[in-house]
Amino acid sequence: MPSPFDLHSHSIVSDGTLTPTQLVEHAAAQGVRVLALTDHDDIGGLAEAAEVAARHNIAFINGVEVSVTWHKRTIHVVGLKVSPAHEPLVKGLEAIRAGRHARAEGMAAGLDEIGITGSLEGAYSYAKRGIISRSHFARFLVETGHAKDISAVFKKYLVKGKPGYFEHRWAELDGAIGWITGSGGVAVLAHPGRYDLGRTNMATLLAEFRELGGAGIEVVTGSHTPEQYGHFARLAHQFGFLASLGSDYHGPGHGYMDMGRLPDLPPGCVPVWQDWPEAEAIH
Numbered sequence: 128m129p130s131p132f133d134l135h136s137h138s139i140v141s142d143g144t145l146t147p148t149q150l151v152e153h154a155a156a157q158g159v160r161v162l163a164l165t166d167h168d169d170i171g172g173l174a175e176a177a178e179v180a181a182r183h184n185i186a187f188i189n190g191v192e193v194s195v196t197w198h199k200r201t202i203h204v205v206g207l208k209v210s211p212a213h214e215p216l217v218k219g220l221e222a223i224r225a226g227r228h229a230r231a232e233g234m235a236a237g238l239d240e241i242g243i244t245g246s247l248e249g250a251y252s253y254a255k256r257g258i259i260s261r262s263h264f265a266r267f268l269v270e271t272g273h274a275k276d277i278s279a280v281f282k283k284y285l286v287k288g289k290p291g292y293f294e295h296r297w298a299e300l301d302g303a304i305g306w307i308t309g310s311g312g313v314a315v316l317a318h319p320g321r322y323d324l325g326r327t328n329m330a331t332l333l334a335e336f337r338e339l340g341g342a343g344i345e346v347v348t349g350s351h352t353p354e355q356y357g358h359f360a361r362l363a364h365q366f367g368f369l370a371s372l373g374s375d376y377h378g379p380g381h382g383y384m385d386m387g388r389l390p391d392l393p394p395g396c397v398p399v400w401q402d403w404p405e406a407e408a409i410h
C-alpha cells in the first residue's frame with residue numbers, strides 16, 4: 128500500500144504544470160489523504176488548493192519550498208504548516224521572487240549571446256501565475272527545438288558552466304528557517320540526497336540545519352532511491368530529525384514521481400506529522 132501522505136508538490140504557481148485545483152484533484156484520484164502544496168518561493172496557490180482539498184476530503188497542509196544558498200550551493204528547505212499571512216515569510220519570499228526576475232534576465236542575456244533570442248518572453252509565457260524558474264526556460268528551449276527533452280536541455284544550457292546558467296544568491300539558511308518557524312511552521316530539509324555532498328559536508332549541513340531550528344528531513348521523496356530511504360532514515364535518527372515524505376510531483380509527464388506511489392517511511396522514523404491533528408484519521 129502506498130503512503131496516503133504527500134508533503135511535497137508543485138503547481139503552476141511555481142514550475143508545476145497543473146493549476147492548484149487540478150493538482151488537488153489529481154492527488155485525490157491517486158489516493159492522497161494528507162497533501163502539502165510546496166511551490167518554490169511562492170505561497171500564491173495555497174488558498175485555492177485548500178478550498179478544493181476541503182471538497183475532496185483531503186487534509187491540506189500549507190507549504191512552501193524555499194531556495195537557499197548554503198556555502199555556494201543551492202539547497203531547498205520545505206516549510207510545512209506555514210502561515211501565509213506571516214509578514215517576514217511574505218516579504219522574504221517576495222525578495223526571492225524579485226531576485227528570480229533579475230536572474231531570468233541574466234539567463235536570457237547568456238542565451239542571447241549564443242544566438243538564442245526571445246527566451247525571456249518565451250520562459251515567461253509558461254510562468255503566468257507565480258515565479259519564473261529554469262524549468263520555464265527549459266520548456267521554451269524544448270519547444271523551440273534546442274534540445275529533445277527537459278533533461279537534455281538542463282544539461283546543455285541550464286547548469287553551471289552552460290550559457291543559460293546565471294550565478295545567483297538565494298536566501299540565507301537561517302533566514303529561511305526563521306521565516307518558516309516564525310510563521311508557526313516546521314522546516315524540513317528537502318531531498319538531501321540530491322545535493323551531492325560527501326559524508327562530512329552532509330553531516331555539517333545536517334548539524335547546522337538542526338542548530339538553526341530545522342526539525343525534519345525528507346527521507347522518502349520522489350528523488351531518492353530506495354537505498355537512500357534507508358540511508359536518510361538512519362541520518363534522521365542520528366541527528367534527531369523528524370522524517371518527511373513527498374513525491375515532488377510537478378505534473379503529468381514531468382519526469383518526477385507521480386503522487387500516491389511512494390512507500391511508507393522506513394520503520395524507526397518519527398514522522399513529521401506525528402502530532403498533527405490532520406493525520407489522526409489516517410491509519
Ligand code: AMP
Pocket residue numbers: 142167194259260261262277278281282377382
Ligand atoms: P530554479 O529554482 O529556477 O533553479 O529551478 C529548479 C527546478 O528545475 C527544480 O525545482 C526542478 O524542478 C527543475 N530541474 C532542475 N534540474 C533539473 C533537471 N536536470 N532535469 C529536469 N528538471 C530539473
Ligand code: MN
Pocket residue numbers: 137142167262377
Ligand atoms: Mn521544481
Ligand code: MN
Pocket residue numbers: 192203317318
Ligand atoms: Mn527541490
Ligand code: MN
Pocket residue numbers: 135136137192375
Ligand atoms: Mn520541489
